[in-house]
Amino acid sequence: MAELMEQSLLAMREGAQATRDTGAACDRIGSAFDDMRSAAERLVDTAAEISTFVAAIDALAQQTNLLALNATIEAARAGEAGRGFSVVATEVKALSTQTRKVTDDIRQHISGLQAHVTALVETANGVGARLDDSRNATERANRHIQDVEGAVERNTASMDMIAGLIAGQKDATVKLEEGIASTLTHVSASEIFANEVVGAVSATDSVVKAQFASLEAFEIKNYVLHRAKSDHTLWKKRLAGMMAGLEGLRVDELVDHHSCRLGKWYDHVADPVLRNHPDFRALVKPHEEVHVRGREAAKRYADGDLVAARAAFEAMNVASTEVLMRLDRLIAAFQ
Incomplete structure:
Protein backbone atom coordinates (compact mmCIF):
# COMPACT_ATOMS: atom_id res chain seq x y z
CA MET A 1 0.00 0.00 0.00
CA THR A 173 3.97 -11.94 15.05
CA VAL A 174 6.45 -14.75 14.46
CA LYS A 175 6.93 -15.12 18.21
CA LEU A 176 3.17 -15.07 18.72
CA GLU A 177 2.76 -17.81 16.10
CA GLU A 178 5.36 -19.90 17.92
CA GLY A 179 3.46 -19.40 21.18
CA ILE A 180 0.17 -20.33 19.52
CA ALA A 181 1.73 -23.49 18.08
CA SER A 182 2.98 -24.43 21.52
CA THR A 183 -0.44 -23.73 23.04
CA LEU A 184 -2.13 -25.85 20.36
CA THR A 185 0.18 -28.71 21.25
CA HIS A 186 -0.89 -28.50 24.90
CA VAL A 187 -4.53 -28.14 23.90
CA SER A 188 -4.30 -31.23 21.73
CA ALA A 189 -2.89 -33.17 24.64
CA SER A 190 -5.63 -31.85 26.92
CA GLU A 191 -8.25 -32.83 24.34
CA ILE A 192 -6.87 -36.39 24.28
CA PHE A 193 -7.10 -36.59 28.08
CA ALA A 194 -10.64 -35.11 28.02
CA ASN A 195 -11.75 -37.65 25.41
CA GLU A 196 -10.33 -40.43 27.58
CA VAL A 197 -12.29 -39.11 30.59
CA VAL A 198 -15.49 -38.84 28.52
CA GLY A 199 -14.96 -42.36 27.22
CA ALA A 200 -14.52 -43.63 30.75
CA VAL A 201 -17.68 -41.85 31.88
CA SER A 202 -19.58 -43.25 28.87
CA ALA A 203 -18.40 -46.71 29.79
CA THR A 204 -20.14 -46.34 33.14
CA ASP A 205 -23.49 -45.99 31.34
CA SER A 206 -23.60 -49.66 30.50
CA VAL A 207 -22.47 -50.56 34.03
CA VAL A 208 -25.24 -48.47 35.61
CA LYS A 209 -27.87 -49.91 33.27
CA ALA A 210 -26.67 -53.46 33.97
CA GLN A 211 -26.81 -52.87 37.72
CA PHE A 212 -30.35 -51.50 37.52
CA ALA A 213 -31.34 -54.43 35.32
CA SER A 214 -30.07 -56.84 37.97
CA LEU A 215 -32.02 -54.96 40.66
CA GLU A 216 -35.31 -55.34 38.83
CA ALA A 217 -35.57 -58.90 40.10
CA PHE A 218 -35.75 -57.62 43.68
CA GLU A 219 -38.61 -55.76 45.26
CA ILE A 220 -36.98 -52.47 46.15
CA LYS A 221 -39.17 -49.67 47.47
CA ASN A 222 -39.34 -46.65 45.18
CA TYR A 223 -37.28 -48.55 42.62
CA VAL A 224 -39.09 -46.82 39.76
CA LEU A 225 -38.20 -43.39 41.14
CA HIS A 226 -34.53 -44.32 41.57
CA ARG A 227 -34.47 -45.79 38.07
CA ALA A 228 -36.24 -42.69 36.71
CA LYS A 229 -33.53 -40.52 38.27
CA SER A 230 -30.86 -42.66 36.66
CA ASP A 231 -32.56 -42.62 33.23
CA HIS A 232 -33.09 -38.90 33.50
CA THR A 233 -29.43 -38.25 34.33
CA LEU A 234 -28.16 -40.50 31.53
CA TRP A 235 -30.57 -38.83 29.08
CA LYS A 236 -29.28 -35.40 30.06
CA LYS A 237 -25.69 -36.65 29.73
CA ARG A 238 -26.36 -37.65 26.12
CA LEU A 239 -27.62 -34.13 25.39
CA ALA A 240 -24.51 -32.67 27.01
CA GLY A 241 -22.33 -34.94 24.86
CA MET A 242 -24.19 -33.75 21.77
CA MET A 243 -23.62 -30.10 22.72
CA ALA A 244 -19.91 -30.84 23.22
CA GLY A 245 -19.74 -32.48 19.80
CA LEU A 246 -18.81 -35.83 21.30
CA GLU A 247 -22.01 -37.69 20.48
CA GLY A 248 -24.49 -37.66 17.64
CA LEU A 249 -28.13 -37.40 18.70
CA ARG A 250 -31.22 -37.18 16.49
CA VAL A 251 -34.52 -35.63 17.47
CA ASP A 252 -36.40 -38.87 16.80
CA GLU A 253 -34.21 -40.61 19.39
CA LEU A 254 -35.72 -38.43 22.13
CA VAL A 255 -39.20 -39.53 23.23
CA ASP A 256 -41.84 -37.26 24.76
CA HIS A 257 -42.61 -37.06 28.49
CA HIS A 258 -45.29 -39.76 28.25
CA SER A 259 -43.08 -42.42 26.62
CA CYS A 260 -40.09 -42.43 28.98
CA ARG A 261 -39.89 -44.66 32.08
CA LEU A 262 -40.85 -41.82 34.42
CA GLY A 263 -43.75 -40.74 32.21
CA LYS A 264 -45.17 -44.24 31.91
CA TRP A 265 -44.99 -44.65 35.68
CA TYR A 266 -46.52 -41.22 36.30
CA ASP A 267 -49.45 -41.82 33.96
CA HIS A 268 -50.34 -45.18 35.60
CA VAL A 269 -50.07 -44.27 39.29
CA ALA A 270 -53.39 -45.14 41.00
CA ASP A 271 -52.51 -44.60 44.66
CA PRO A 272 -54.55 -41.51 45.73
CA VAL A 273 -52.07 -40.64 48.48
CA LEU A 274 -49.24 -40.49 45.97
CA ARG A 275 -51.30 -38.73 43.29
CA ASN A 276 -52.38 -36.02 45.75
CA HIS A 277 -48.86 -35.39 46.99
CA PRO A 278 -47.78 -31.81 46.02
CA ASP A 279 -44.42 -32.93 44.64
CA PHE A 280 -46.16 -35.55 42.49
CA ARG A 281 -48.57 -32.98 41.10
CA ALA A 282 -45.74 -30.48 40.57
CA LEU A 283 -43.61 -33.06 38.75
CA VAL A 284 -45.50 -33.15 35.44
CA LYS A 285 -44.80 -29.59 34.28
CA PRO A 286 -40.96 -29.53 34.64
CA HIS A 287 -40.84 -33.13 33.35
CA GLU A 288 -42.66 -32.07 30.18
CA GLU A 289 -40.37 -28.99 29.91
CA VAL A 290 -37.29 -31.24 30.08
CA HIS A 291 -38.41 -33.30 27.09
CA VAL A 292 -39.66 -30.32 25.04
CA ARG A 293 -36.49 -28.31 25.59
CA GLY A 294 -34.26 -31.33 25.06
CA ARG A 295 -35.87 -32.13 21.72
CA GLU A 296 -35.60 -28.46 20.74
CA ALA A 297 -31.89 -28.42 21.63
CA ALA A 298 -31.29 -31.50 19.46
CA LYS A 299 -33.19 -29.95 16.54
CA ARG A 300 -31.40 -26.59 16.79
CA TYR A 301 -28.04 -28.33 17.02
CA ALA A 302 -28.83 -30.39 13.91
CA ASP A 303 -29.81 -27.16 12.08
CA GLY A 304 -26.47 -25.58 12.99
CA ASP A 305 -28.03 -22.91 15.26
CA LEU A 306 -25.68 -23.41 18.22
CA VAL A 307 -26.84 -20.30 20.09
CA ALA A 308 -30.48 -21.42 20.11
CA ALA A 309 -29.40 -24.99 20.93
CA ARG A 310 -27.41 -23.75 23.93
CA ALA A 311 -30.37 -21.66 25.15
CA ALA A 312 -32.72 -24.67 24.88
CA PHE A 313 -30.20 -26.88 26.73
CA GLU A 314 -29.94 -24.32 29.56
CA ALA A 315 -33.75 -24.19 29.84
CA MET A 316 -33.83 -28.03 29.88
CA ASN A 317 -31.19 -28.08 32.62
CA VAL A 318 -33.23 -25.73 34.83
CA ALA A 319 -36.32 -27.92 34.44
CA SER A 320 -34.20 -31.06 35.03
CA THR A 321 -32.98 -29.68 38.35
CA GLU A 322 -36.57 -29.30 39.50
CA VAL A 323 -37.48 -32.82 38.31
CA LEU A 324 -34.63 -34.37 40.32
CA MET A 325 -35.60 -32.29 43.35
CA ARG A 326 -39.23 -33.50 43.14
CA LEU A 327 -38.09 -37.11 42.75
CA ASP A 328 -35.83 -36.85 45.80
CA ARG A 329 -38.70 -35.46 47.84
CA LEU A 330 -41.03 -38.24 46.74
CA ILE A 331 -38.38 -40.88 47.55
CA ALA A 332 -37.92 -39.32 51.01
CA ALA A 333 -41.67 -39.04 51.60
CA PHE A 334 -42.43 -42.67 50.75
CA GLN A 335 -39.54 -44.52 52.39
Whole structure:
Protein backbone atom coordinates (compact mmCIF):
# COMPACT_ATOMS: atom_id res chain seq x y z
CA MET A 1 0.00 0.00 0.00
CA ALA A 2 2.89 2.34 0.75
CA GLU A 3 4.31 1.68 -2.74
CA LEU A 4 0.89 2.27 -4.31
CA MET A 5 0.58 5.56 -2.42
CA GLU A 6 4.00 6.61 -3.74
CA GLN A 7 2.86 5.82 -7.30
CA SER A 8 -0.39 7.72 -6.69
CA LEU A 9 1.58 10.72 -5.47
CA LEU A 10 3.73 10.70 -8.63
CA ALA A 11 0.63 10.39 -10.84
CA MET A 12 -1.04 13.23 -8.92
CA ARG A 13 1.96 15.48 -9.43
CA GLU A 14 1.99 14.68 -13.15
CA GLY A 15 -1.73 15.44 -13.30
CA ALA A 16 -1.18 18.75 -11.50
CA GLN A 17 1.55 19.69 -13.97
CA ALA A 18 -0.69 18.71 -16.90
CA THR A 19 -3.46 20.90 -15.46
CA ARG A 20 -1.06 23.82 -15.14
CA ASP A 21 0.09 23.27 -18.73
CA THR A 22 -3.54 23.24 -19.84
CA GLY A 23 -4.14 26.53 -18.04
CA ALA A 24 -1.12 28.08 -19.73
CA ALA A 25 -2.34 26.83 -23.13
CA CYS A 26 -5.77 28.35 -22.46
CA ASP A 27 -4.07 31.65 -21.65
CA ARG A 28 -2.15 31.57 -24.95
CA ILE A 29 -5.28 30.66 -26.93
CA GLY A 30 -7.17 33.44 -25.16
CA SER A 31 -4.49 35.95 -26.13
CA ALA A 32 -4.64 34.76 -29.76
CA PHE A 33 -8.44 35.14 -29.76
CA ASP A 34 -8.11 38.61 -28.26
CA ASP A 35 -5.78 39.57 -31.14
CA MET A 36 -8.21 38.06 -33.67
CA ARG A 37 -11.11 39.92 -32.07
CA SER A 38 -9.19 43.20 -32.22
CA ALA A 39 -8.33 42.59 -35.88
CA ALA A 40 -11.98 41.81 -36.66
CA GLU A 41 -13.10 44.99 -34.93
CA ARG A 42 -10.59 47.00 -36.95
CA LEU A 43 -11.93 45.29 -40.10
CA VAL A 44 -15.44 46.40 -39.13
CA ASP A 45 -14.23 49.98 -38.75
CA THR A 46 -12.47 49.79 -42.14
CA ALA A 47 -15.62 48.42 -43.78
CA ALA A 48 -17.58 51.33 -42.28
CA GLU A 49 -15.07 53.82 -43.74
CA ILE A 50 -15.29 52.13 -47.15
CA SER A 51 -19.06 52.41 -46.95
CA THR A 52 -18.65 56.14 -46.33
CA PHE A 53 -16.43 56.47 -49.40
CA VAL A 54 -18.88 54.49 -51.52
CA ALA A 55 -21.71 56.75 -50.37
CA ALA A 56 -19.68 59.78 -51.42
CA ILE A 57 -18.92 58.25 -54.81
CA ASP A 58 -22.60 57.42 -55.25
CA ALA A 59 -23.51 61.00 -54.44
CA LEU A 60 -21.00 62.24 -57.01
CA ALA A 61 -22.41 59.83 -59.61
CA GLN A 62 -25.92 61.14 -58.97
CA GLN A 63 -24.71 64.73 -59.32
CA THR A 64 -22.83 63.85 -62.51
CA ASN A 65 -25.97 62.21 -63.86
CA LEU A 66 -27.92 65.43 -63.22
CA LEU A 67 -25.23 67.52 -64.91
CA ALA A 68 -25.20 65.18 -67.93
CA LEU A 69 -29.00 65.50 -68.14
CA ASN A 70 -28.77 69.29 -68.06
CA ALA A 71 -26.02 69.22 -70.67
CA THR A 72 -28.16 67.08 -72.96
CA ILE A 73 -31.03 69.55 -72.60
CA GLU A 74 -28.79 72.50 -73.42
CA ALA A 75 -27.24 70.65 -76.37
CA ALA A 76 -30.71 70.02 -77.76
CA ARG A 77 -31.50 73.72 -77.54
CA ALA A 78 -28.27 74.62 -79.34
CA GLY A 79 -29.26 72.46 -82.30
CA GLU A 80 -26.52 71.48 -84.78
CA ALA A 81 -23.91 73.40 -82.84
CA GLY A 82 -24.54 71.48 -79.67
CA ARG A 83 -24.50 67.99 -81.25
CA GLY A 84 -20.92 67.24 -80.25
CA PHE A 85 -21.59 68.43 -76.73
CA SER A 86 -24.65 66.15 -76.63
CA VAL A 87 -22.46 63.10 -77.45
CA VAL A 88 -20.12 64.00 -74.58
CA ALA A 89 -23.10 64.45 -72.23
CA THR A 90 -24.44 60.99 -73.22
CA GLU A 91 -21.07 59.38 -72.50
CA VAL A 92 -20.87 61.18 -69.16
CA LYS A 93 -24.36 59.95 -68.32
CA ALA A 94 -23.46 56.37 -69.24
CA LEU A 95 -20.32 56.63 -67.12
CA SER A 96 -22.37 57.98 -64.21
CA THR A 97 -24.84 55.09 -64.54
CA GLN A 98 -22.02 52.55 -64.60
CA THR A 99 -20.44 54.21 -61.56
CA ARG A 100 -23.70 53.94 -59.61
CA LYS A 101 -24.01 50.25 -60.55
CA VAL A 102 -20.47 49.61 -59.36
CA THR A 103 -21.11 51.48 -56.12
CA ASP A 104 -24.23 49.40 -55.56
CA ASP A 105 -22.19 46.22 -56.03
CA ILE A 106 -19.53 47.55 -53.68
CA ARG A 107 -22.19 48.46 -51.13
CA GLN A 108 -23.64 44.93 -51.28
CA HIS A 109 -20.21 43.37 -50.85
CA ILE A 110 -19.46 45.73 -47.98
CA SER A 111 -22.76 44.81 -46.32
CA GLY A 112 -21.97 41.08 -46.69
CA LEU A 113 -18.47 41.68 -45.38
CA GLN A 114 -19.83 43.62 -42.41
CA ALA A 115 -22.29 40.76 -41.64
CA HIS A 116 -19.50 38.15 -41.80
CA VAL A 117 -17.17 40.28 -39.71
CA THR A 118 -19.94 40.90 -37.16
CA ALA A 119 -20.58 37.14 -36.96
CA LEU A 120 -16.84 36.58 -36.63
CA VAL A 121 -16.64 39.07 -33.77
CA GLU A 122 -19.60 37.45 -32.02
CA THR A 123 -18.03 34.01 -32.46
CA ALA A 124 -14.73 35.30 -31.15
CA ASN A 125 -16.52 36.82 -28.16
CA GLY A 126 -18.29 33.50 -27.51
CA VAL A 127 -15.06 31.54 -27.81
CA GLY A 128 -13.36 34.06 -25.54
CA ALA A 129 -16.10 33.60 -22.94
CA ARG A 130 -15.72 29.84 -23.13
CA LEU A 131 -11.98 30.19 -22.83
CA ASP A 132 -12.52 32.31 -19.72
CA ASP A 133 -14.77 29.59 -18.32
CA SER A 134 -12.18 26.96 -19.23
CA ARG A 135 -9.45 29.03 -17.64
CA ASN A 136 -11.49 29.44 -14.44
CA ALA A 137 -12.36 25.73 -14.40
CA THR A 138 -8.71 24.86 -14.91
CA GLU A 139 -7.72 27.12 -12.04
CA ARG A 140 -10.33 25.50 -9.77
CA ALA A 141 -9.21 22.04 -10.85
CA ASN A 142 -5.61 23.03 -10.17
CA ARG A 143 -6.55 24.16 -6.66
CA HIS A 144 -8.46 20.93 -6.00
CA ILE A 145 -5.60 18.85 -7.36
CA GLN A 146 -3.20 20.72 -5.11
CA ASP A 147 -5.45 19.94 -2.13
CA VAL A 148 -5.63 16.28 -3.15
CA GLU A 149 -1.90 16.25 -3.73
CA GLY A 150 -1.37 17.51 -0.20
CA ALA A 151 -3.73 14.84 1.17
CA VAL A 152 -1.94 12.13 -0.82
CA GLU A 153 1.40 13.37 0.50
CA ARG A 154 0.08 13.15 4.07
CA ASN A 155 -1.41 9.71 3.42
CA THR A 156 1.87 8.59 1.86
CA ALA A 157 3.77 9.68 4.95
CA SER A 158 1.22 7.89 7.19
CA MET A 159 1.39 4.77 5.05
CA ASP A 160 5.19 4.77 5.21
CA MET A 161 4.95 5.02 8.99
CA ILE A 162 2.42 2.18 9.11
CA ALA A 163 4.64 0.09 6.85
CA GLY A 164 7.49 0.65 9.28
CA LEU A 165 5.29 -0.36 12.22
CA ILE A 166 4.14 -3.49 10.37
CA ALA A 167 7.73 -4.39 9.61
CA GLY A 168 8.54 -3.93 13.28
CA GLN A 169 5.61 -6.13 14.30
CA LYS A 170 6.71 -8.99 12.05
CA ASP A 171 9.11 -10.40 14.66
CA ALA A 172 6.43 -10.13 17.33
CA THR A 173 3.97 -11.94 15.05
CA VAL A 174 6.45 -14.75 14.46
CA LYS A 175 6.93 -15.12 18.21
CA LEU A 176 3.17 -15.07 18.72
CA GLU A 177 2.76 -17.81 16.10
CA GLU A 178 5.36 -19.90 17.92
CA GLY A 179 3.46 -19.40 21.18
CA ILE A 180 0.17 -20.33 19.52
CA ALA A 181 1.73 -23.49 18.08
CA SER A 182 2.98 -24.43 21.52
CA THR A 183 -0.44 -23.73 23.04
CA LEU A 184 -2.13 -25.85 20.36
CA THR A 185 0.18 -28.71 21.25
CA HIS A 186 -0.89 -28.50 24.90
CA VAL A 187 -4.53 -28.14 23.90
CA SER A 188 -4.30 -31.23 21.73
CA ALA A 189 -2.89 -33.17 24.64
CA SER A 190 -5.63 -31.85 26.92
CA GLU A 191 -8.25 -32.83 24.34
CA ILE A 192 -6.87 -36.39 24.28
CA PHE A 193 -7.10 -36.59 28.08
CA ALA A 194 -10.64 -35.11 28.02
CA ASN A 195 -11.75 -37.65 25.41
CA GLU A 196 -10.33 -40.43 27.58
CA VAL A 197 -12.29 -39.11 30.59
CA VAL A 198 -15.49 -38.84 28.52
CA GLY A 199 -14.96 -42.36 27.22
CA ALA A 200 -14.52 -43.63 30.75
CA VAL A 201 -17.68 -41.85 31.88
CA SER A 202 -19.58 -43.25 28.87
CA ALA A 203 -18.40 -46.71 29.79
CA THR A 204 -20.14 -46.34 33.14
CA ASP A 205 -23.49 -45.99 31.34
CA SER A 206 -23.60 -49.66 30.50
CA VAL A 207 -22.47 -50.56 34.03
CA VAL A 208 -25.24 -48.47 35.61
CA LYS A 209 -27.87 -49.91 33.27
CA ALA A 210 -26.67 -53.46 33.97
CA GLN A 211 -26.81 -52.87 37.72
CA PHE A 212 -30.35 -51.50 37.52
CA ALA A 213 -31.34 -54.43 35.32
CA SER A 214 -30.07 -56.84 37.97
CA LEU A 215 -32.02 -54.96 40.66
CA GLU A 216 -35.31 -55.34 38.83
CA ALA A 217 -35.57 -58.90 40.10
CA PHE A 218 -35.75 -57.62 43.68
CA GLU A 219 -38.61 -55.76 45.26
CA ILE A 220 -36.98 -52.47 46.15
CA LYS A 221 -39.17 -49.67 47.47
CA ASN A 222 -39.34 -46.65 45.18
CA TYR A 223 -37.28 -48.55 42.62
CA VAL A 224 -39.09 -46.82 39.76
CA LEU A 225 -38.20 -43.39 41.14
CA HIS A 226 -34.53 -44.32 41.57
CA ARG A 227 -34.47 -45.79 38.07
CA ALA A 228 -36.24 -42.69 36.71
CA LYS A 229 -33.53 -40.52 38.27
CA SER A 230 -30.86 -42.66 36.66
CA ASP A 231 -32.56 -42.62 33.23
CA HIS A 232 -33.09 -38.90 33.50
CA THR A 233 -29.43 -38.25 34.33
CA LEU A 234 -28.16 -40.50 31.53
CA TRP A 235 -30.57 -38.83 29.08
CA LYS A 236 -29.28 -35.40 30.06
CA LYS A 237 -25.69 -36.65 29.73
CA ARG A 238 -26.36 -37.65 26.12
CA LEU A 239 -27.62 -34.13 25.39
CA ALA A 240 -24.51 -32.67 27.01
CA GLY A 241 -22.33 -34.94 24.86
CA MET A 242 -24.19 -33.75 21.77
CA MET A 243 -23.62 -30.10 22.72
CA ALA A 244 -19.91 -30.84 23.22
CA GLY A 245 -19.74 -32.48 19.80
CA LEU A 246 -18.81 -35.83 21.30
CA GLU A 247 -22.01 -37.69 20.48
CA GLY A 248 -24.49 -37.66 17.64
CA LEU A 249 -28.13 -37.40 18.70
CA ARG A 250 -31.22 -37.18 16.49
CA VAL A 251 -34.52 -35.63 17.47
CA ASP A 252 -36.40 -38.87 16.80
CA GLU A 253 -34.21 -40.61 19.39
CA LEU A 254 -35.72 -38.43 22.13
CA VAL A 255 -39.20 -39.53 23.23
CA ASP A 256 -41.84 -37.26 24.76
CA HIS A 257 -42.61 -37.06 28.49
CA HIS A 258 -45.29 -39.76 28.25
CA SER A 259 -43.08 -42.42 26.62
CA CYS A 260 -40.09 -42.43 28.98
CA ARG A 261 -39.89 -44.66 32.08
CA LEU A 262 -40.85 -41.82 34.42
CA GLY A 263 -43.75 -40.74 32.21
CA LYS A 264 -45.17 -44.24 31.91
CA TRP A 265 -44.99 -44.65 35.68
CA TYR A 266 -46.52 -41.22 36.30
CA ASP A 267 -49.45 -41.82 33.96
CA HIS A 268 -50.34 -45.18 35.60
CA VAL A 269 -50.07 -44.27 39.29
CA ALA A 270 -53.39 -45.14 41.00
CA ASP A 271 -52.51 -44.60 44.66
CA PRO A 272 -54.55 -41.51 45.73
CA VAL A 273 -52.07 -40.64 48.48
CA LEU A 274 -49.24 -40.49 45.97
CA ARG A 275 -51.30 -38.73 43.29
CA ASN A 276 -52.38 -36.02 45.75
CA HIS A 277 -48.86 -35.39 46.99
CA PRO A 278 -47.78 -31.81 46.02
CA ASP A 279 -44.42 -32.93 44.64
CA PHE A 280 -46.16 -35.55 42.49
CA ARG A 281 -48.57 -32.98 41.10
CA ALA A 282 -45.74 -30.48 40.57
CA LEU A 283 -43.61 -33.06 38.75
CA VAL A 284 -45.50 -33.15 35.44
CA LYS A 285 -44.80 -29.59 34.28
CA PRO A 286 -40.96 -29.53 34.64
CA HIS A 287 -40.84 -33.13 33.35
CA GLU A 288 -42.66 -32.07 30.18
CA GLU A 289 -40.37 -28.99 29.91
CA VAL A 290 -37.29 -31.24 30.08
CA HIS A 291 -38.41 -33.30 27.09
CA VAL A 292 -39.66 -30.32 25.04
CA ARG A 293 -36.49 -28.31 25.59
CA GLY A 294 -34.26 -31.33 25.06
CA ARG A 295 -35.87 -32.13 21.72
CA GLU A 296 -35.60 -28.46 20.74
CA ALA A 297 -31.89 -28.42 21.63
CA ALA A 298 -31.29 -31.50 19.46
CA LYS A 299 -33.19 -29.95 16.54
CA ARG A 300 -31.40 -26.59 16.79
CA TYR A 301 -28.04 -28.33 17.02
CA ALA A 302 -28.83 -30.39 13.91
CA ASP A 303 -29.81 -27.16 12.08
CA GLY A 304 -26.47 -25.58 12.99
CA ASP A 305 -28.03 -22.91 15.26
CA LEU A 306 -25.68 -23.41 18.22
CA VAL A 307 -26.84 -20.30 20.09
CA ALA A 308 -30.48 -21.42 20.11
CA ALA A 309 -29.40 -24.99 20.93
CA ARG A 310 -27.41 -23.75 23.93
CA ALA A 311 -30.37 -21.66 25.15
CA ALA A 312 -32.72 -24.67 24.88
CA PHE A 313 -30.20 -26.88 26.73
CA GLU A 314 -29.94 -24.32 29.56
CA ALA A 315 -33.75 -24.19 29.84
CA MET A 316 -33.83 -28.03 29.88
CA ASN A 317 -31.19 -28.08 32.62
CA VAL A 318 -33.23 -25.73 34.83
CA ALA A 319 -36.32 -27.92 34.44
CA SER A 320 -34.20 -31.06 35.03
CA THR A 321 -32.98 -29.68 38.35
CA GLU A 322 -36.57 -29.30 39.50
CA VAL A 323 -37.48 -32.82 38.31
CA LEU A 324 -34.63 -34.37 40.32
CA MET A 325 -35.60 -32.29 43.35
CA ARG A 326 -39.23 -33.50 43.14
CA LEU A 327 -38.09 -37.11 42.75
CA ASP A 328 -35.83 -36.85 45.80
CA ARG A 329 -38.70 -35.46 47.84
CA LEU A 330 -41.03 -38.24 46.74
CA ILE A 331 -38.38 -40.88 47.55
CA ALA A 332 -37.92 -39.32 51.01
CA ALA A 333 -41.67 -39.04 51.60
CA PHE A 334 -42.43 -42.67 50.75
CA GLN A 335 -39.54 -44.52 52.39
